Amino acid sequence: MSRATLAPILDHLRGEPSRTWSIIITIYGDAIVPRGGSVWLGTLLAFFRALGLSDGLVRTAMSRLASDGWLERIKVGRNSFYRLADKGRETFRQASEQIYALHSPPWRGHFDMVLFDGNGDREATKAAMEAAGFGIAAPGLWLAPAGTVLPELASGALRFDAGGDLSTDRALAARSWSLDATAEAYRRFLAAFEPLATALDGGVRLSDLDALVARILLIHEYRRVVLRDPVLPAEILPEDWPGAAARSLCAAIYHHVLPGSERWLDENASNESGEPLPRSSEIESRFKT
Incomplete structure (x- = not known):
């Protein structure tokens, strides 16, 4: 059996x-x-x-x-x-x-966004940011739920908060990660x-x-x-x-x-x-x- x-x-x-x-x-x-x-x-x-x-x-x-x-x-x-x-x-x-x-993880109501100037090693940046849990919202623009630990190579990048109502946040998450495939x-x-x-x-x-x-x-x-x-x-x-x-x-x-x-x-x-x-x-x- x-x-x-x-x-x-x-x-x-x-x-x-x-x-x-x-x-x-x-x-x-x-x-x-x-x-x-x-x-x-x-x-x-x-x-x-x-x-x-x-x-x-x-x-x-x-x-x-x-x-x-x-x-x-x-x-x-x-x-x-x-x-x-x-x-x-x-x-x-x-x-x-x-x-x-x-x-x-808990939801703190907003995302951390990170913007690179485009002058660094793109492949190294992509690997490090994805390993840290960041998704790509737009070319050069990365985001993750607030509180996500940044990789060391992002220390000189521009950082800011972003968020909206819950439906907007869900749409942004769906755009930034391959959630359908997962x-x-x-x-x-x-x-x-x-x-x-x-x-x-x-x-x-x-x-x-x-x-x-x-x-x-x-x-x-x-x-x-x-x-x-x-x-x-x-x-x-x-x-x-x-x-x-x-x-x-x-x-x-x-x-x-x-x-x-x-x-x-x-x-x-x-x-x-x-x-x-x-x-x-x-x-x-x-x-x-």
Whole structure:
């Protein structure tokens, strides 16, 4: 029964085999880093076999990630162990708050606007402003809800407040961020995982390995959407915004499959010392704050 429950999600995954490397980063950030960060390759191969992915495909992806500086390889005898390198750790650390504890910030009634003179490095400016959460209202004109922290390169730019009535603020937000595309991505996430939530609520039980599969694919798909979400105050989002529903669904499924997935890791995940990877209390607090 558990395989049938996961089949639609696994079919979607098999349609995009090039994403294996991204799922590797997800399982490290979500499950391995909290347990110390280093794990035997055999553990990962067993997990990916449950996804229907071959050992060769996974080994190739692991080697590529190591070559690109995302993973570090440790050899002990004939066994290989991998840990997330500093580059990968920092990337997932920055993303974790938005993934696991996302709440809309308060609306202070206006936007902060930033106007550049156009003489700087446009690509560097665009990358820094988007990373800080700013949207583009017009060429060279950036805005974000009041209180958003400015990147260092904006220290010399012209800054001012802007705002109107709520409908005007909503229209300005819709113009400055790709909200339609983000909303559609949330709806696809809901459509993909609502059947799993219904099955679990109805008493379907997953094996411990399938619980881990469900957990990792859940976070993998959710983070692809949520990390593109500008995380705006609820007051200036469209009235039918699906982000809150997606977060609630993700949280419910995550805590349902967490016990079984952690049991599988207890019994199957080991580090280069041959010891089981210890549990972390950090996991239990996810989606609760």
